[in-house]
Amino acid sequence: MAFEGSSTLTARAISSARLRQFVRFAGDADAEEVVLLVHGNITSGRCWEPLMRALAEDEPRRLLVAPDLRGYGASETAPVDATRGLRDFSDDLLELLETLGLTTRRLHAVGWSLGGNVVMRLLIERPTLWRSVTLVAPGSPFGFGGTRGVDGAPCNEDFAGSGAGVTNRAFVESLRRGDRSDTSPRAPRGAVRGLLFARSFQASQALEDALVDAMLETSLGDDNYPGDIAPSPNWPGFAPGARGVNNAMSAKYLDQTGIVAIEPKPPILWIHGLEDLIVSDDSLAEPGGQGARGIAAGWPGADVYPPQPMVTQLRGVLRRYEAAGGELREEAWARCGHSPHLERPREFLELLRGLWASAR
Numbered sequence: 455m456a457f458e459g460s461s462t463l464t465a466r467a468i469s470s471a472r473l474r475q476f477v478r479f480a481g482d483a484d485a486e487e488v489v490l491l492v493h494g495n496i497t498s499g500r501c502w503e504p505l506m507r508a509l510a511e512d513e514p515r516r517l518l519v520a521p522d523l524r525g526y527g528a529s530e531t532a533p534v535d536a537t538r539g540l541r542d543f544s545d546d547l548l549e550l551l552e553t554l555g556l557t558t559r560r561l562h563a564v565g566w567s568l569g570g571n572v573v574m575r576l577l578i579e580r581p582t583l584w585r586s587v588t589l590v591a592p593g594s595p596f597g598f599g600g601t602r603g604v605d606g607a608p609c610n611e612d613f614a615g616s617g618a619g620v621t622n623r624a625f626v627e628s629l630r631r632g633d634r635s636d637t638s639p640r641a642p643r644g645a646v647r648g649l650l651f652a653r654s655f656q657a658s659q660a661l662e663d664a665l666v667d668a669m670l671e672t673s674l675g676d677d678n679y680p681g682d683i684a685p686s687p688n689w690p691g692f693a694p695g696a697r698g699v700n701n702a703m704s705a706k707y708l709d710q711t712g713i714v715a716i717e718p719k720p721p722i723l724w725i726h727g728l729e730d731l732i733v734s735d736d737s738l739a740e741p742g743g744q745g746a747r748g749i750a751a752g753w754p755g756a757d758v759y760p761p762q763p764m765v766t767q768l769r770g771v772l773r774r775y776e777a778a779g780g781e782l783r784e785e786a787w788a789r790c791g792h793s794p795h796l797e798r799p800r801e802f803l804e805l806l807r808g809l810w811a812s813a814r
Contacts, residue, residue, distance in 0.1 A: 468554065476528035487516040488562070489562045494566045495699065496679060499521060500668040503520075514814075517556075531673040535637065536696050537707055562586045565588070567592060574589070574710045586721050586722075586809050587812070591730055591732075598740060606709070608689075617695060629642060643646055655797045678698055680698055714774045726796045737761065
């Protein structure tokens with residue numbers, strides 16, 4: 455399918471055999487190099503707009519492509535089958551690239567948070583497509599919640615403490631109400647201010663508003679965000695259901711260690727902040743981390759349910775990738791939280807440009 459593109463950011467709906475997706479474009483539509491930008495959970499392609507504008511006039515010319523995933527932004531609200539891990543998302547993106555006729559070009563992938571795990575799935579599914587991969591504060595290859603140790607062993611056989619039950623109910627209700635206020639830490643604006651950035655970072659009003667807008671575009675319910683919840687006899691009392699995005703991020707369904715064995719192995723750049731409150735070895739948003747901080751009732755202790763060492767788990771898998779012949783560069787930034795591309799855009803852009811130049 456042909457489409458128009460220019461150095462000015464444009465957007466339109468693209469219908470593939472799987473899904474109608476809303477897609478942002480910038481740069482040169484005819485460029486040989488294509489960068490696929492994959493957003494995180496409860497956001498959309500809006501999060502990439504500053505980056506896209508900054509890269510649009512670069513030489514060599516590139517085409518920048520930032521779709522909204524299913525159930526996010528202005529894309530179709532199609533259900534997420536959690537039992538497939540993140541394959542619904544990766545399959546959608548592969549079909550989109552085929553529909554746009556981009557799979558024969560020089561492809562680079564960049565994924566933030568959940569999007570980083572989707573990109574890892576893309577790499578496992580189609581390793582020959584990618585010239586480089588950039589993971590921006592991605593989750594653990596063993597998902598979010600319910601596991602322990604570098605190898606991601608479950609704390610309980612039913613993976614209690616992972617899935618949709620991790621999500622704060624008051625936050626979901628604030629999304630449902632369309633709450634744009636700044637009076638509650640459980641509202642979208644409170645989540646942006648309290649979780650996405652390092653304490654030293656002050657987001658502009660325009661950036662904050664854009665992130666809140668993106669959150670409020672998220673499709674809510676058992677089939678999308680956060681998903682359905684199963685009861686558990688194990689602390690903290692819930693286990694992953696079979697539907698929705700947060701269940702797809704449970705280690706019950708997600709294991710991305712397959713990345714170690716892929717061939718060929720494109721270079722991987724991993725960028726994360728040392729003040730990340732969401733993806734860390736003592737996450738503020740994960741039951742074990744909450745228990746260790748004294749903010750989760752009934753925590754059975756670190757012997758039974760320790761904080762999930764998310765960064766250590768990812769580092770372990772990526773170092774195995776490197777030992778198997780892959781190229782890995784880790785950038786761990788002080789005074790940076792969960793959003794390196796927004797908090798330190800100049801350094802971020804410099805790293806991307808260097809990676810893409812070396813991968814040509």
